[in-house]
Structure formats: C-alpha cells, structure tokens
Amino acid sequence: MSNNLDIASIRNDFPILNEIVNGKQLVYFDNAATTQKPRLVLDALSGYYEHYNANIHRGIHHLAEKATSAFELSRRRLQTFLNAPLSEEIIFTYGTTDGINLVASSYGRTFLKAGDEVIISTMEHHSNIVPWQMLCEEKGCILKVIPINDEGELLMDEYEKLLTERTKFVSVVHVSNSLGTINPVKQIIAKAHAVGAKVLLDGAQASSHLHLDVQDLDCDFYSLSLHKIYGPTGMGILYGKKELLDAMPPYRGGGEMIKEVTFEKTTYNELPYKFEAGTPNIADVVAAKYALDYVDTLGKPKIAAHEHKLLEYATEAVKDIHGLRIIGQAKEKVSVLSFVIDGIHHQDMGVLLDQQGIAVRTGHHCTQPLMRRFNITGTTRASFAVYNTIEEIDLLIQGLHKVKRMLG
Amino acid sequence: MTINEIQDELISDFELFDDWESKYEYIIDLGKQFPPLEEQYKTEDNIIKGCQSRVWLNAFMEGDLLKFEADSDAIIVRGLVSMLVKVLSGHTPREIASADLYFMERIGLHQHLAQTRSNGLASMLKQMKAYGVAFQANSFNTAK
Numbered sequence: 001m002s003n004n005l006d007i008a009s010i011r012n013d014f015p016i017l018n019e020i021v022n023g024k025q026l027v028y029f030d031n032a033a034t035t036q037k038p039r040l041v042l043d044a045l046s047g048y049y050e051h052y053n054a055n056i057h058r059g060i061h062h063l064a065e066k067a068t069s070a071f072e073l074s075r076r077r078l079q080t081f082l083n084a085p086l087s088e089e090i091i092f093t094y095g096t097t098d099g100i101n102l103v104a105s106s107y108g109r110t111f112l113k114a115g116d117e118v119i120i121s122t123m124e125h126h127s128n129i130v131p132w133q134m135l136c137e138e139k140g141c142i143l144k145v146i147p148i149n150d151e152g153e154l155l156m157d158e159y160e161k162l163l164t165e166r167t168k169f170v171s172v173v174h175v176s177n178s179l180g181t182i183n184p185v186k187q188i189i190a191k192a193h194a195v196g197a198k199v200l201l202d203g204a205q206a207s208s209h210l211h212l213d214v215q216d217l218d219c220d221f222y223s224l225s226l227h228k229i230y231g232p233t234g235m236g237i238l239y240g241k242k243e244l245l246d247a248m249p250p251y252r253g254g255g256e257m258i259k260e261v262t263f264e265k266t267t268y269n270e271l272p273y274k275f276e277a278g279t280p281n282i283a284d285v286v287a288a289k290y291a292l293d294y295v296d297t298l299g300k301p302k303i304a305a306h307e308h309k310l311l312e313y314a315t316e317a318v319k320d321i322h323g324l325r326i327i328g329q330a331k332e333k334v335s336v337l338s339f340v341i342d343g344i345h346h347q348d349m350g351v352l353l354d355q356q357g358i359a360v361r362t363g364h365h366c367t368q369p370l371m372r373r374f375n376i377t378g379t380t381r382a383s384f385a386v387y388n389t390i391e392e393i394d395l396l397i398q399g400l401h402k403v404k405r406m407l408g
Numbered sequence: 409m410t411i412n413e414i415q416d417e418l419i420s421d422f423e424l425f426d427d428w429e430s431k432y433e434y435i436i437d438l439g440k441q442f443p444p445l446e447e448q449y450k451t452e453d454n455i456i457k458g459c460q461s462r463v464w465l466n467a468f469m470e471g472d473l474l475k476f477e478a479d480s481d482a483i484i485v486r487g488l489v490s491m492l493v494k495v496l497s498g499h500t501p502r503e504i505a506s507a508d509l510y511f512m513e514r515i516g517l518h519q520h521l522a523q524t525r526s527n528g529l530a531s532m533l534k535q536m537k538a539y540g541v542a543f544q545a546n547s548f549n550t551a552k
Contacts, residue, residue: 022428345482347460348436351520352484355428363460377481378460406433407483 005302011387013038013294024357027392032177032205032336032383033361034227038294041231044287055279057256071282074289075272078237081292082222083213088271089245091238092280096204097127099223099238100171102275103200104131106248107221108169114140116168119197121146121154121183122373123176126366128202132171146172148373152179152328160191167197174206178365178381179328180311180336182210189219198244204228208385209307209334211300214239230385231291232284238275245271252277303386307335310384314393321400327379335384338365341400344407346378352403353380358396411503414495415511422515431516432484439487445479456528456535461485463528467539474501474543476536480528488512488520488529496536504540509533 011017014036019026028036048070054063056071072087079087093099108131112118118132118141136143144167146159154172170192175182189199200221203212207224214222221244225236240248250257250268254277259267268274295303314337318324323342340346350362363378364371371378382396409417425431449466456463461482468475476497480486495511496504512518521530 345461347482348484350460352432355432402429406429406436 005298005306005386007306007387007389010298011389013040014387015039015042017387021357021359022355027358027395029382029384029388029392029396030359030361031208031385031388032228032365032381034233035208035230035385036387037232037291038230040290040294041287044290045232045283048283048286053283056282057273067282067286070286070289071280074285077289077292081212081296082237082239083215084239085215086242089239089242091240091245091272091275092285093223093236093238094234094281095225095227095236096202096223099221099236100128100200100202101131102238102251103171103221103223103240104135106251106275107198107244108132108135108141109139110247110249112139112141112168115166116141117144117162117164117166118142119144119146119159119162119167119170119172119192121172122148123152123154123179123181123367123370124171124173125177125202125204126368128171128173129369132169141168142166145369148370151330152176152181153330154181154183154188156184156187159188163191163195163197165195167192167195169200170197171200171202173202173204175203175209175334176328176367176370177205177336178338178367178370178379179330180205180333180338180383181328181330182206182332182334184332185219186217189217193218205334205336208295209300209304220244226284226288226291229291230294231288232281235281235284235288242271245275250274250277254278256280298386304334306386307384307388310388310390310393311335311337313390314382314384314396317393317397318400321397321404323404324400327374327376336381337383338379338381340376340379341404344403346380348407349380349400349403352406353396353399356395356399356402358399360396411495411499411507415509415514418491418495418511419514435487435517436483437487438490439480439483439485442479442486442490442493443477445477449477450479456531461528463489463532465532465535467536467543469501469543470498472500473498474504474540476539478532485520485529488517489532492529492533492536501540501543501546505537505544507537507540 016036052063052066054067056068075090076087078090122145132143144162147155174185185201192199198220201219203222203224208229220241222239227233257269257274257277259269325340327338346362353360361381445464450464454464454466456465461480463480466477476493478489478493480489512521
C-alpha cells in the first residue's frame with residue numbers, strides 16, 4: 001500500500017471544489033472554519049430523508065426503528081473515534097460551543113462555588129472563554145489565564161504556578177484555531193488532576209488532524225464539532241466520563257431526557273438521553289458516521305502527513321513576501337497559516353483574495369484576547385485540508401503578490 | 409445634484425472598468441483620496457463595529473442639509489465609505505431617510521452591503537438613514 005494519498009481522486013469526492021468563484025476555480029483555504037463534505041456524507045443526508053426519516057427512540061414503526069438504529073450506530077462510531085470506554089459517554093450536541101456550555105452550566109453550577117478557580121488559556125476561542133466568565137460571574141469563581149510566548153505556545157511553568165488546591169476546573173483548547181498550535185494536553189491534564197481539578201478539552205480544531213484517544217489523554221470532557229471533520233454542520237458531541245455525567249444535573253428540560261413526568265416531580269432518563277432533550281439533529285448525526293468512515297478510510301496519519309507537507313511548503317513560500325509575519329510559529333502545529341503583512345488591513349486582503357477565487361479567513365477568528373496579546377486586530381488565515389494541493393498554495397502566493405501590488 | 413444623479417454618475421464611472429482589478433484599484437484610490445476623519449470625531453459614539461474593520465461616522469447639520477464625514481481602518485471599506493458619503497452627504501434629512509440606494513448593486517459591489525458581520529458598511533448605511541429620520545423629526549419639532 002502506498003504511503004501517499006491520491007489527492008486528485010480525493011478531490012473528486014468533494015463536488016463543491018468544482019465551484020467557480022468570481023470567474024476562477026475555487027481555492028478553499030478556510031478549512032479551520034469548516035471543512036467541505038465528501039459525496040458519501042451528502043448521499044447519507046439525502047438517503048436519510050429519502051428512505052427512513054422518522055423521529056427516533058419512541059416510534060415502533062419500521063422507519064422509526066431504522067432511524068433509531070442509524071442514530072445509535074453513529075454514537076458507537078463516535079465512541080470508537082474517540083476511544084471512549086462507553087457509548088453512553090457520548091452526548092450529541094449542536095457543536096463544540098454547545099458542549100462547553102453544557103459542562104460550564106451543568107457541572108460548573110453544581111460543583112463550583114465562590115472562590116474556586118477556573119483556568120483557561122490566552123489562545124482560547126470565545127466559546128471557551130465566555131461560558132466560564134458567565135459561570136464565574138454567577139458563582140463568584142475566579143478565572144485565571146495561562147499566558148503564551150511569542151511563538152504562540154503555552155507557558156507551562158506559568159500554568160503550574162496557577163494550579164493550586166483552589167483550582168477546580170481547567171478548560172483549554174487542544175489545537176488553536178488562530179495559530180494552529182498543538183497544546184501539550186496530556187501534560188496539562190495530568191498536572192490538573194494532581195491538584196484535583198477536572199479538565200475539558202476544546203477539540204474543535206484538533207479532531208480532523210490528530211489521533212484522538214480520551215482514555216490515553218485521561219481528559220474528563222472533550223467537546224468537538226463534526227462539521228470540521230468533513231461532516232455535517234449543526235452537530236457535535238461531548239464526551240464525558242460516566243461518573244461525572246451521572247453526577248451532573250440535566251442541562252435542558254424536555255422530551256427524551258425524562259423517565260417520568262408528573263406535575264409534582266419529574267425523574268430523569270439515564271445517560272446519554274438525560275442530556276439530549278428534544279428531537280435531536282437526526283439526519284446530521286446519521287451522516288456524521290460516514291464522515292468518520294471517510295477520514296478513517298484515508299487514514300488520519302496520512303491526512304496529517306499531507307497537511308503537514310502543505311503547511312511546510314506554504315510556510316517556506318510566504319517568506320518571499322516582504323513585510324509578512326507569521327502569527328503562530330509553535331514547534332507543534334497543524335495546517336494553519338496565520339499571518340499579517342505590514343500596512344495591509346486583513347479585510348482588504350480577504351476581499352482581494354476572494355476576487356481571485358481564494359477563500360481564506362480574515363479577522364480575529366473569535367480570539368480577540370489572543371489578538372491583543374500579539375498587538376494586532378486580526379490576521380489572514382489559510383488553513384489546509386486533505387483535498388488541498390501545492391498548486392493551490394502557489395495560487396495563494398501569486399494572489400498575495402497581486403494584493404501587495406494593488407495596495408502598495 | 410440629487411441623490412439619484414450622484415448614484416447614476418458613479419455607475420457610469422464604474423462602467424469604464426471591465427475587470428475586477430481596475431474596479432478595485434479605483435476603489436482603493438477613492439479610499440486613499442478620501443480625507444481622514446479628524447481624530448476628535450473618532451469616538452466610541454461614532455464607531456460602527458464590524459467583525460473585521462472599524463468604521464467611524466460623524467453627522468451634523470449645516471443649514472437645512474445633513475452632512476456626513478466618515479473613516480475606516482481598511483482601505484477598500486474606506487473607498488466604499490467615501491462613495492456612500494458622496495451620495496448621501498449634503499441632502500435634506502428627508503431625502504436621506506427616503507433614499508433608494510441602488511448604485512452598489514449596479515456596480516456589482518452589493519456583497520459589501522450584505523448582512524454579514526464582516527464589515528460595518530451595512531450598519532453604516534443604516535445609521536446614515538437613521539440620522540436622516542432623527543434630524544427630520546428634530547426639524548419638524550423645532551419648526552412647530
């Protein structure tokens with residue numbers, strides 16, 4: 001078996017890559033925001049609606065049983081994807097943000113009290129800052145922030161100094177969406193556990209690039225979104241250790257999450273349904289399995305190797321662009337290239353690259369405190385996925401030269 | 409010139425350009441030539457925050473006419489802002505409040521007015537019209 005992926009054939013799996021944007025063949029480099037979906041996933045979505053759309057868990061007719069089986073098959077598929085010990089430890093959510101809110105709200109409000117400390121990091125996405133700020137405000141807890149160095153790496157000795165017996169929760173990003181930094185999460189978790197704190201990992205960016213094993217990491221919670229792993233939008237999962245999830249009260253009330261309802265008292269359903277009130281996003285959950293199958297068929301190590309090759313090529317190529325500075329030069333990085341160019345506003349960059357059919361992300365990437373740390377208002381971010389090519393990076397470089405010429 | 413006459417003039421200016429590069433080079437030039445807003449008007453009250461760039465808008469009455477000055481930290485937005493100011497500034501509040509702005513669409517720049525958070529331009533246009541409504545109500549009140 002070859003060690004290299006056949007990228008031309010992979011590109012054929014993604015119909016959207018044939019789109020023409022502003023008269024040019026689309027170059028899609030906004031994969032850290034969301035990845036495109038292979039035909040397999042699109043077919044699974046339409047196949048669900050065409051052949052077995054039904055509400056799950058309650059119905060006893062054929063379609064309901066088929067939909068329920070497919071839904072629960074996806075749960076087990078995600079269990080193996082994360083190597084979680086039990087399938088009921090996989091809670092379906094709307095996405096990473098939803099999972100973090102679930103933990104901050106349910107675990108945080110139940111087990112944290114005034115004076116307790118929560119640790120996050122400078123490179124968090126707003127969705128791993130705001131829920132903890134809301135919790136701290138409500139409960140009188142204190143939010144502490146791990147600083148970073150100029151390369152965009154966490155200062156681990158500073159982290160250790162923040163850890164005390166008052167630390168009750170640590171919530172950090174596995175891989176930074178703005179910088180691409182892969183954080184030493186195993187170490188972070190072990191040190192937090194040593195003081196008795198629980199740990200949540202924001203896995204939004206990590207999940208499509210890195211091999212995930214929640215048992216090996218020993219994290220207490222892991223939240224991710226499927227749309228960043230070639231799967232559908234609007235769904236994600238929260239992994240949580242069973243003993244913690246069991247001890248947590250429900251987050252939302254409604255159907256599915258109950259055992260018995262009377263006007264006097266309601267008893268709650270068991271895991272995972274306790275946290276899945278209302279009709280879930282069945283079609284997208286069902287299709288998610290096919291996205292993971294796709295990723296595993298290609299093989300995550302091969303995907304990572306290809307993406308790494310693209311990142312190295314791009315990192316080298318942009319060195320020729322005068323005044324360009326890469327933001328995020330960690331030793332351990334995924335395929336995210338964030339940069340600023342002297343005298344060029346990132347929005348102008350985004351508009352002029354778009355005119356050339358090149359989709360990048362510009363702005364603060366929902367990490368305003370991180371941008372402040374680097375004393376910038378935003379960056380241009382090109383992020384690469386398995387279907388991207390060296391030729392596309394050459395187009396980006398040409399595009400950057402053109403933008404510089406136009407704005408110069 | 410009426411608001412529509414200015415819009416029509418801008419549309420014919422842009423008809424000279426047959427590719428995106430010359431069109432955007434022209435907008436960039438407009439942005440460069442647009443006089444910067446004096447620092448004293450770059451206040452929190454005058455800022456219109458987009459997700460990506462900032463736009464400042466200052467409005468004041470001169471006689472019966474409502475005038476605008478504006479600025480942005482991004483050059484293309486600055487060029488677009490200069491066109492909105494050119495079209496709307498110096499008309500009566502009533503004319504501004506009821507103006508039908510079609511030139512951006514006709515020039516093929518409507519994506520810049522889309523309701524995304526990415527720029528403050530749509531919010532700026534809304535704010536300009538809101539000033540029109542507010543000053544119209546004011547002059548109506550003082551007239552009484």
